[in-house]
Amino acid sequence: MKTILHVDMDAFFVSVEELYNPGLKGKPVVVGGKPDQRGVVSAASYAARKFGVHSAMPLRTAYKLCPQAIFLEGQPQRYREHSRMVFEALNAFSPRVEMASIDEAYVDLTGAERLHGPPLEAAHKLHERIQAKTRLNCSIGIAVSRLLAKICSDQAKPNGILWVIPGCEARFLAPLDVRKIPGVGKVTEKALHDCGIRRIGDLAHLEEAFLEKRFGQWGLALAGKARGLDAGGWFTGEVGDQDEPKSISHEHTFHEDTTDVVLIEATLARLSEMVASRLREHRLFARTIQLKLRYKDFSTFTRARTLDHATQLDIDLVSESRRLFHANWTGKPVRLLGVHTSNLQFEQGQLDLIAGDKHDRWKKALSAVDRIRDRYGSQSVSIASAMQGGFRERVHETPADLPGRHPEKKDAGEDGGHGSG
């Protein structure tokens, strides 16, 4: 029988802001941006929530509901730092820790009774240590599975601890709204309501066959979740496996919709640079590059291309995202642009390995750029085309002698990776 803790920080971004400005305590605070900006609420203090403000709500709506709230842009660097402090407090308590996001973590305390005492006592101890080390409040759920522990910590908010005693899982879950199941959002909730299912207990009593017929694979997963089981997809791994990202992307919503091609191309270059820089940070190479395009009416399109070599070079992402843009843009005003990479791998692949020293020189130049950005900020250096104003000349094509699109070499040396060579 496992003992899993789910630790969830209370109003994390707001609480971190309060550490730096205690005057914010008790007041309605909204983190996410200025009230007249395009954007949504990332976090709201409990005082703001009383007015109906909640995360994911448009900032303009939050302002209408609570005009006296203090609106903050938010400081991601600060939140990452405090997230690391939380991790260190947890890791000192148990080595089996996994940060599930910036403000929540799983801790596996299976078999740790001799060290930390019974589950509830252990959780209290951990709660105090987190408070002592970070001056932040959290809520803790304790149960036999990750899924249940997560549902539990939510029920424990704010600043509480809740333990579902083994054997009582079904009784705990039955009265809860189906929306409490992680993975059940607006759409699934409505579909379930349409079948007359409102509570987790209703779901648990249904035949699996019915759920499978109505919802396919997802229906089977739901049946498991209604019983508190960790099956399927996420949650199968042991607490503690952290792996590399599967995709890296950046996107930008314009303050005002635009048809300005210079601005659009500059934005694609900037987004590409940000993505490439993070690929290099992770020592990853991407094979698939995807452009995301959203128009005024919020209609959204994605267009992708998989290269026969993997890359982490700005120039490849810039030229491919621009090519995709020009091949697909209708000319209508653009609201959002995004550059997304996936199909990530650790090596650049054979074509680049045989590529010559031009490629090395690009790499060296780019790692120098990354170092300057680390020191002076991401705006300090850019390839010329990403800059606005004054720079009308653009470097926009991969130089012919750089590695990259060489169609005649397509598939060279690729035979399924068994190296028949």
Added chain:
DNA sequence: TCTGGGGTCCTAGGACCC
């Protein structure tokens, strides 16, 4: 109430191969 940005996972159809 006019809707961010960074991710994960899933589905479904078509191409292509065996």
Added chain:
DNA sequence: TCTGGGGTCCTAGGACCC
């Protein structure tokens, strides 16, 4: 050239989470 079925890769879209 009448035609099956499985596997894998690719693309596009969508639900969902924090």
